[in-house]
Amino acid sequence: MALGAFRLRHGAEGEPALASSATGLLAACGEQLTIFGVIFLLAWLASRASKEDLLWPWRPGFWVVPLGIAYSIALRLVVGMMAVLFLGALLAARLVTSDKIEGVVQSNAPDVGAVVDVPALLHDPTYLLLSVTIASFVLGGLREEIWRSAFLAGFRRIWPQHFASRGGEMMAVFIAAVLFGAGHLVQGPIAALMAGLLGVGLGAIMVLHRSIWPAVIAHGMFDATSLALIPWAIA
Numbered sequence: 001m002a003l004g005a006f007r008l009r010h011g012a013e014g015e016p017a018l019a020s021s022a023t024g025l026l027a028a029c030g031e032q033l034t035i036f037g038v039i040f041l042l043a044w045l046a047s048r049a050s051k052e053d054l055l056w057p058w059r060p061g062f063w064v065v066p067l068g069i070a071y072s073i074a075l076r077l078v079v080g081m082m083a084v085l086f087l088g089a090l091l092a093a094r095l096v097t098s099d100k101i102e103g104v105v106q107s108n109a110p111d112v113g114a115v116v117d118v119p120a121l122l123h124d125p126t127y128l129l130l131s132v133t134i135a136s137f138v139l140g141g142l143r144e145e146i147w148r149s150a151f152l153a154g155f156r157r158i159w160p161q162h163f164a165s166r167g168g169e170m171m172a173v174f175i176a177a178v179l180f181g182a183g184h185l186v187q188g189p190i191a192a193l194m195a196g197l198l199g200v201g202l203g204a205i206m207v208l209h210r211s212i213w214p215a216v217i218a219h220g221m222f223d224a225t226s227l228a229l230i231p232w233a234i235a
Contacts, residue, residue, distance in 0.1 A: 018135055020117040022126040029130075029139045036143050043150065053153045054146070059211035067209075068217020075201045075222060079194050086193075110184075110191035112230065122231045132224040141220030144180075145212045148203055151176045166207065173203030198222065 018025045051057060058064060090096045112118060116135070120127040155163040155172040163172045181196025198219075205215045 016113055016115055016117045018116050018131070020120055022120075022124060022130055025116075025127060025130050025135065029134055032139055033143060036147070040146065040150065043154075047154070047157065049150070049153050049157070053157070055149045055152070055206055055210055055212050057211055058213055059209050060214075064211070064213045065217055067214045069221055071201070071205055071214060071218035072221035072225070075198060075218060076225075078201065079197050082197055083190075083194070108188050108190045110194070111187040114187050116227065118230060121227065128227070128231070131227045136223035136227060137216075137220030140223040141216045141218075145202065145206065145216045145219055148173075148176055148180075148199070148215070149206060149212045152203070152206070169207045170204065173200060173207060176203055 018028050060067070087101060091098060091101070116131055117127070121131060152163075152169055152172050155175075156169070162168050177196045177199030180199035181192045181194075184192045184195040202215045202219055205218060206212055209215075
């Protein structure tokens with residue numbers, strides 16, 4: 001799951017970043033969106049980047065939503081396959097044994113509780129609804145893909161000789177993905193690795209379609225389905 005290109009603010013010690021109640025979740029989302037909006041506005045005033053620079057045009061029309069959903073499924077499959085290959089490589093290199101794989105995975109499993117309140121997802125329908133809508137699609141999908149597009153636009157503007165081409169843009173996508181993954185280290189190394197891989201995929205979608213919107217939908221769907229599956233997985 002990816003809910004922050006940078007680390008969301010923690011509440012009190014042991015409290016998830018998105019609080020433990022529906023009202024707290026709304027307040028945390030509002031705070032994060034306000035901070036991001038102010039920073040983004042100041043950066044835009046300094047650069048005057050156009051909608052094309054930021055890849056904001058709605059492309060490819062009707063196909064944005066179906067593509068976003070399809071990409072979300074594909075990204076989940078790819079991230080899962082990469083995780084399996086990574087574990088296979090550990091086994092092949094004899095860094096871990098087969099009987100210790102489960103322990104390694106469990107000890108490094110993504111700490112979902114650092115972001116959302118798992119009991120609230122289970123017992124508070126409003127909290128769950130807000131998590132799979134506003135937190136997933138607005139705080140996660142929209143905010144983070146705007147950040148990614150601004151990151152790419154900044155690299156193209158400042159170092160056009162290196163990042164203006166498609167290949168250069170993919171280099172910038174990789175750099176952004178490393179930062180994106182690092183923002184999830186608080187959830188553990190597996191979460192950081194998964195977020196980094198997800199960031200590469202989302203950036204590639206954005207570059208391919210010259211638009212943030214398929215990536216926004218894919219990202220929001222990825223986050224929403226991850227959160228929605230938690231009550232089912234625990235039940």
